[in-house]
Amino acid sequence: MLFTTWNEPPLFFAFFPANNSYPSILGDLLSSGLGVNGMLWATSPAATEVETHVMDWLVEMMGLPEAFRSTSTGGGVIQDTASSASLVALIAARERATGGRSNAAGVEGGRLVAYTSTQAHSSIEKDARIAGIGSDNLRAVEVDAAFAMRPERLAELIAADKAAGRVPFCVCATVGTTSADGVDPVAEIGKICREHGIWLHVDAAMAGTAALCPEFRWVTDGFEYADSYVFNPHKWMMTNFDCSAFFVRDRRSLISALSIVPEYLRNTASDAGTVIDYRDWQIPLGRRFRALKLWFVIRAYGVSGLQDVVRRHVALAREFASWVEADADFEVANRVPLSLVCFRHKGGDAVNQAILDGANASGRMYLTHTRIDDRLTLRLSIGNQRTQREHVEAAWATVREMAAKAAYSE
Amino acid sequence: MLFTTWNEPPLFFAFFPANNSYPSILGDLLSSGLGVNGMLWATSPAATEVETHVMDWLVEMMGLPEAFRSTSTGGGVIQDTASSASLVALIAARERATGGRSNAAGVEGGRLVAYTSTQAHSSIEKDARIAGIGSDNLRAVEVDAAFAMRPERLAELIAADKAAGRVPFCVCATVGTTSADGVDPVAEIGKICREHGIWLHVDAAMAGTAALCPEFRWVTDGFEYADSYVFNPHKWMMTNFDCSAFFVRDRRSLISALSIVPEYLRNTASDAGTVIDYRDWQIPLGRRFRALKLWFVIRAYGVSGLQDVVRRHVALAREFASWVEADADFEVANRVPLSLVCFRHKGGDAVNQAILDGANASGRMYLTHTRIDDRLTLRLSIGNQRTQREHVEAAWATVREMAAKAAYSE
Numbered sequence: 085m086l087f088t089t090w091n092e093p094p095l096f097f098a099f100f101p102a103n104n105s106y107p108s109i110l111g112d113l114l115s116s117g118l119g120v121n122g123m124l125w126a127t128s129p130a131a132t133e134v135e136t137h138v139m140d141w142l143v144e145m146m147g148l149p150e151a152f153r154s155t156s157t158g159g160g161v162i163q164d165t166a167s168s169a170s171l172v173a174l175i176a177a178r179e180r181a182t183g184g185r186s187n188a189a190g191v192e193g194g195r196l197v198a199y200t201s202t203q204a205h206s207s208i209e210k211d212a213r214i215a216g217i218g219s220d221n222l223r224a225v226e227v228d229a230a231f232a233m234r235p236e237r238l239a240e241l242i243a244a245d246k247a248a249g250r251v252p253f254c255v256c257a258t259v260g261t262t263s264a265d266g267v268d269p270v271a272e273i274g275k276i277c278r279e280h281g282i283w284l285h286v287d288a289a290m291a292g293t294a295a296l297c298p299e300f301r302w303v304t305d306g307f308e309y310a311d312s313y314v315f316n317p318h319k320w321m322m323t324n325f326d327c328s329a330f331f332v333r334d335r336r337s338l339i340s341a342l343s344i345v346p347e348y349l350r351n352t353a354s355d356a357g358t359v360i361d362y363r364d365w366q367i368p369l370g371r372r373f374r375a376l377k378l379w380f381v382i383r384a385y386g387v388s389g390l391q392d393v394v395r396r397h398v399a400l401a402r403e404f405a406s407w408v409e410a411d412a413d414f415e416v417a418n419r420v421p422l423s424l425v426c427f428r429h430k431g432g433d434a435v436n437q438a439i440l441d442g443a444n445a446s447g448r449m450y451l452t453h454t455r456i457d458d459r460l461t462l463r464l465s466i467g468n469q470r471t472q473r474e475h476v477e478a479a480w481a482t483v484r485e486m487a488a489k490a491a492y493s494e
Numbered sequence: 495m496l497f498t499t500w501n502e503p504p505l506f507f508a509f510f511p512a513n514n515s516y517p518s519i520l521g522d523l524l525s526s527g528l529g530v531n532g533m534l535w536a537t538s539p540a541a542t543e544v545e546t547h548v549m550d551w552l553v554e555m556m557g558l559p560e561a562f563r564s565t566s567t568g569g570g571v572i573q574d575t576a577s578s579a580s581l582v583a584l585i586a587a588r589e590r591a592t593g594g595r596s597n598a599a600g601v602e603g604g605r606l607v608a609y610t611s612t613q614a615h616s617s618i619e620k621d622a623r624i625a626g627i628g629s630d631n632l633r634a635v636e637v638d639a640a641f642a643m644r645p646e647r648l649a650e651l652i653a654a655d656k657a658a659g660r661v662p663f664c665v666c667a668t669v670g671t672t673s674a675d676g677v678d679p680v681a682e683i684g685k686i687c688r689e690h691g692i693w694l695h696v697d698a699a700m701a702g703t704a705a706l707c708p709e710f711r712w713v714t715d716g717f718e719y720a721d722s723y724v725f726n727p728h729k730w731m732m733t734n735f736d737c738s739a740f741f742v743r744d745r746r747s748l749i750s751a752l753s754i755v756p757e758y759l760r761n762t763a764s765d766a767g768t769v770i771d772y773r774d775w776q777i778p779l780g781r782r783f784r785a786l787k788l789w790f791v792i793r794a795y796g797v798s799g800l801q802d803v804v805r806r807h808v809a810l811a812r813e814f815a816s817w818v819e820a821d822a823d824f825e826v827a828n829r830v831p832l833s834l835v836c837f838r839h840k841g842g843d844a845v846n847q848a849i850l851d852g853a854n855a856s857g858r859m860y861l862t863h864t865r866i867d868d869r870l871t872l873r874l875s876i877g878n879q880r881t882q883r884e885h886v887e888a889a890w891a892t893v894r895e896m897a898a899k900a901a902y903s904e
Contacts, residue, residue, distance in 0.1 A: 089528065089530065090528075090529050090530045090531060090537075090538075091527075091528065091529040091530075098537075099531070099537065102529050102530070102531045102780075103529070104526060104527065104529040108526070109523070109526045109527050112522070112523075112526040113519070113522075113523050113526065116514060116518070116519045116522040116523065116734045117514065117519050118499065118500075118501065119500050119501040119512050119513070119514040119734050119735065120499065120500045120501075120512070121500060121509070121512045121735060127500075127508075127509065128500075164574060164778055164780075165778035165779060165780045167777065167778040167779045167780070168777060168778050171624075171777065175623075175624055186603070186623075186626065186628065187623040187628065187629060188623075188628055188629055188630050189603050189604060189628045189630050189631075190601055190602075190603025190604055190606070190626055190627050190628030190630070190631055191600055191601040191603050191626035191628075192600075192602075192603050193596070193599050193600025193601050193602050193603070193626075194599060194600055196600070206754045206755075206779075207778075207779055209754055210752070210754045210777075210779075213585075213596075213597040213598075213754075214581075214585055214624070214625065214777060215624065215625070215626055216596065216600055216601035216603075216625055216626015216627070217600050217626070218596065218597065218598055218599045218600030218601075219597060219598055220598050220599050220600070221599075221600050318780075324526050324529050325529065325531060325780060325782055326780065326782060342620070344616045344619055344620050344623075345616075367577065367578060367581065367620075367624060367777065368574055368575035368577040368578050368617075369575060369577045369616075369617055369620075370512075370574070370575045370577070370728075370735060370736065372735055372736060452761075
């Protein structure tokens with residue numbers, strides 16, 4: 085039996101949380117009912133202005149760089165997913181590096197090179213394929229023991245590519261991956277990028293929300309070097325899918341990479357250059373009024389309400405990890421900086437597979453897995469707003485029960 | 495004053511209709527509330543199975559080729575927009591033409607060539623840029639007097655490109671553009687594509703819904719030659735944004751172009767190859783349960799209810815066109831095969847601009863424009879389900895009033 089209701093009951097610990105909340109659902113309902121299309125400022129000034137406003141709020145709420153504000157050189161935009169946001173970043177980087185020539189003449193395959201870590205999300209590789217860069221030209225930089233990209237290794241790869249006549253154009257760093265921790269040292273990576281004129285994109289899809297709390301603001305360390313940044317309010321910020329928050333330092337480089345203006349979309353406001361047309365900040369043309377749900381969430385919870393949720397989840401994850409550590413048969417496989425615990429039974433892959441299958445077949449919880457150091461590792465991701473201590477206790481009891489069954493059947 | 499509420503009151507005649515309806519809004523509300531993520535079959539079997547089922551219904555309801563059914567070689571998937579669907583088609587075509595080499599090695603810019611008509615939507619050019627093909631390598635094929643792509647001209651361009659050592663890989667045909675009519679002769683274009691092994695993608699974003707009615711099924715003529723097809727239920731089929739219906743003839747070529755399987759997304763069902771993972775049919779990873787709103791709409795209206803809406807709008811457009819034709823100062827600039835009327839005052843661009851600005855500033859209606867034969871032309875797009883004859887009459891009265899004002903001020 086598969087247990088795939090992501091929000092009900094609060095025993096979904098698989099993948100990542102896909103939160104919603106009553107304010108978010110009502111905001112989304114309003115968006116469905118209004119049915120406006122915010123592709124241009126002129127097609128829905130309200131959808132555009134509210135989005136700009138809410139994205140500026142996020143900059144303030146999370147202590148993000150001032151350059152990400154619409155009143156500075158950059159700005160924020162809501163994308164459907166981090167995959168799409170990273171693709172947008174890759175295109176902007178590609179066009180900046182080629183002076184817009186790739187958009188016109190096509191990509192010169194094998195010449196442009198991008199970098200990410202071995203622990204990065206698969207979407208980066210998919211984006212490199214879509215953008216015509218090719219996965220052969222995406223370098224997977226080795227990580228350290230904490231699964232973070234090794235800056236000195238990045239520098240070596242860039243130097244080798246330059247020596248071979250290739251053009252390093254983009255680095256995708258990650259803060260808190262879904263597989264383990266992987267908190268890349270963004271500042272060190274950023275200095276290397278600046279030195280070589282390379283676009284730095286940072287993906288903190290899940291971890292980004294933690295920046296609401298000053299004590300977790302290490303997740304945004306080094307962001308002053310980032311050209312673009314994405315995190316997903318639809319993961320851990322009580323806003324239902326889809327809602328990825330994407331920021332750029334220099335909106336001109338984004339717009340020049342993605343803008344096309346046919347006659348039937350021309351209008352006085354756009355021609356005057358005084359408004360934002362979010363169509364030019366994304367892949368599709370059309371767009372929902374997604375800012376409403378984010379606005380409702382922020383106004384309903386307030387910053388302190390959202391902080392409470394994050395703090396409670398992190399505390400629960402740390403408590404779960406302490407139980408795992410206290411059991412001689414189990415071990416924790418990541419540092420648990422936030423709300424994801426990677427752990428495994430010491431009995432090897434077969435036992436962990438039996439625990440995974442047994443727990444999921446029980447219908448009482450849903451876990452997923454990853455491989456760390458080539459060993460099957462279980463992932464417990466805490467993030468549903470209604471998940472309480474009793475649910476985490478029940479999850480741990482189920483895991484132990486399945487481990488006992490696996491031992492008995494051997 | 496800008497009049498940008500796309501659904502209320504029913505005097506929005508700009509761009510294209512962005513319909514919603516109570517069943518659709520409730521389906522979307524349910525999707526927001528469930529908050530499931532249907533990226534894999536295993537992450538939400540219901541979201542996947544319902545989507546497959548509803549897309550198969552559309553094939554039946556609209557008389558689409560049997561190959562588009564999930565039970566045949568192809569299948570359907572809901573995308574956010576036609577822009578994204580066309581990008582997906584372009585990537586699949588690119589990979590089929592290069593044997594998957596572009597995904598690995600990157601695009602060889604200038605070698606791959608795509609074709610569309612001069613009247614096609616700007617998204618095709620944007621997609622060509624994103625996919626690394628380059629807009630220089632997208633040929634704009636000339637159209638005939640009815641704004642349809644000229645097949646003989648397409649054949650000439652393909653022959654010239656092949657003679658020059660380039661690789662024609664994709665043709666994007668359109669059925670009923672947003673600017674005029676532009677009903678491309680898909681069968682003739684398809685024969686040329688088959689002869690050269692070129693992928694044929696057909697975009698009927700707005701017009702596609704008309705295929706619900708047997709008497710308008712000329713919109714799907716020649717679709718037996720199409721490798722992929724997209725239309726937008728979120729335009730004219732009472733389903734709120736975002737809901738683009740995308741079909742492919744050979745799902746394997748799509749999946750092989752877009753599939754990436756990291757360890758943390760592996761699961762028994764996917765490995766067995768017996769289920770659909772819609773992640774591999776689109777650009778992003780995550781996805782909403784969008785099939786719910788389409789399911790609700792189809793079940794609530796029924797095929798005959800949806801047919802009634804289409805027929806009523808077409809009749810209103812034809813009636814409006816007859817009023818324009820009967821006025822010696824005005825002329826109709828397209829054939830009005832469905833619900834879009836392109837028309838203009840015979841007094842020239844300045845008068846038409848004054849009518850456009852005056853009508854929109856009145857707050858009583860919202861019109862947009864295009865250029866046909868390099869002349870400013872007004873577009874009246876009828877498609878809101880609550881638009882009645884009295885609203886169309888009022889729109890015509892407003893247009894005439896603004897024309898009279900313009901004449902007086904000269």
